[in-house]
Amino acid sequence: MRVLVTGAMGFIGGHVARVLLDEGFEVAVLDDLSSGRLVTLTELVRLGLREENVFVTDATTDEAARAVRRWSPDGLVHLAAQPRVIASTQDPVRDARTNVLGTVTMLDAAAHSGQCRVILASSGGAVYGEQAGAAAATSERVQPRPISPYGLSKATAESYAGVYGALTGLPVSVLRLGNVYGRYLDGSPGPGVLTRFARAVAAGEAQQVIGDGRQTRDFVHVHDVAEAFRLTVATTAPVVLNIGSGQETSVLAALQAVCDALDAPARPVHVARITGEVGRVCLDVSAARTKLGWRATVPLEAGIRDLVKNPAGAVAD
Ligand SMILES: NC(=O)c1ccc[n+]([C@@H]2O[C@H](COP(=O)([O-])OP(=O)(O)OC[C@H]3O[C@@H](n4cnc5c(N)ncnc54)[C@H](O)[C@@H]3O)[C@@H](O)[C@H]2O)c1
Structure with a gap:
């Protein structure tokens, strides 16, 4: 084909x-x-x-x-x-x-x-x-x-x-x-909020969190x-x-997961919300399982552990 x-x-x-x-x-x-x-x-x-x-x-x-x-x-x-x-x-x-x-x-x-x-x-x-x-x-x-x-x-x-x-x-x-998160094909960390958090935490910098951080995403x-x-x-x-994973995760919880993987404290700095960004993403992914036989296999914690291995090489979002 x-x-x-x-x-x-x-x-x-x-x-x-x-x-x-x-x-x-x-x-x-x-x-x-x-x-x-x-x-x-x-x-x-x-x-x-x-x-x-x-x-x-x-x-x-x-x-x-x-x-x-x-x-x-x-x-x-x-x-x-x-x-x-x-x-x-x-x-x-x-x-x-x-x-x-x-x-x-x-x-x-x-x-x-x-x-x-x-x-x-x-x-x-x-x-x-x-x-x-x-x-x-x-x-x-x-x-x-x-x-x-x-x-x-x-x-x-x-x-x-x-x-x-x-x-x-x-x-x-x-x-x-x-x-969607993870690494580019060549191994450098991909775009998105998890990479930005990983870079900031690894560098000992404060982490920029949009809004109150309670908005949720399906990573x-x-x-x-x-x-x-x-x-x-x-x-x-x-x-x-x-x-999606079918798992609803707040941005603050995602930051905490990055900090846990790097064994470092969270230091969030909150900035104004972006117009047009939705507050809640909570996906029902059951149809993908029945129609495609697909389901997410990489748990968020494991994906984040992989992402934080080399955050310095990250590409900016
Ligand atoms: N990354 C996510 O979390 C996410 C979530 C939902 C949907 N999507 C969708 O998945 C797709 C891929 O996203 P991504 O994160 O890989 O983005 P990306 O920016 O990494 O990749 C987009 C690619 O499209 C190319 N491109 C852009 N405009 C083009 C044009 N006019 N003609 C030809 N090529 C063009 C770019 O050069 C780039 O290689 C997009 O349609 C995006 O809307 C992404």
Whole structure:
């Protein structure tokens, strides 16, 4: 099976391309290197990615659409995106261009390249938004209520997928990811709040906590996320699934877990909340188990212990 991965030079995309190569898929990658890293590409080539299957281009362009149509994949995993809430509030136009136009361009190219199934990366936090008063964990049946341009661009991309599916028969799956953490493909610590905490604690610096730190997240390890994409690529019936640990963890509890792993005291410094960031993420991940046979396998404490081994080499969020 031939699978094209967009955003493959990024954090999650590098791992998705790696598991697909490991499983013997023929893999192509498409990335504009806006935040992707050449070191990830070098690593993928070392793992068997062929240089003629590398497309360095912007996913919103005709050039990218032509590259997809010409390569004619059986599966397209679309991860290329502007992935940050804060950047989306600072520049909503860029966010919409990358996340909405990029997705539509890839859906359209896939629809015109024969028998291709598409898997979109969405967000299990930003798309649902604030589900005020919800007692239960958020299942995929809950109506999205985004509160940031990022959440809206991801929800809009999902809606386009639904319309493309209905109009053209294109099978599109959506994975709504929790807070993904872990290391980049080359081993350096990945983006996100856990890496920032690890760096600060290891350096003996105070740790910047946004708001009161009681906001919750579903932290899920990048290796588990890559496996969810691999399983979805191999699934013929389209799915919409939350991909997370199913464990609700406050930011302060996550900081404490980092401090425990480093055997150092917490010294939180609270800063103003970011507009558009949701207060609670609590994902129901039972459907991923029944439909994909997937569940998260890396416990948060073990993932954090691995992350703190070399926090000095961390890449800033
Ligand atoms: N990291 C998380 O916790 C998280 C959570 C939920 C959803 N997601 C989604 O997962 C996907 C991957 O996120 P990530 O954390 O790996 O981000 P990342 O920034 O590490 O990777 C994104 C990649 O896409 C590339 N890219 C950006 N715009 C592009 C364009 N117009 N054309 C081609 N390539 C482009 C970048 O160069 C980069 O390599 C995104 O769609 C993101 O919204 C991530």
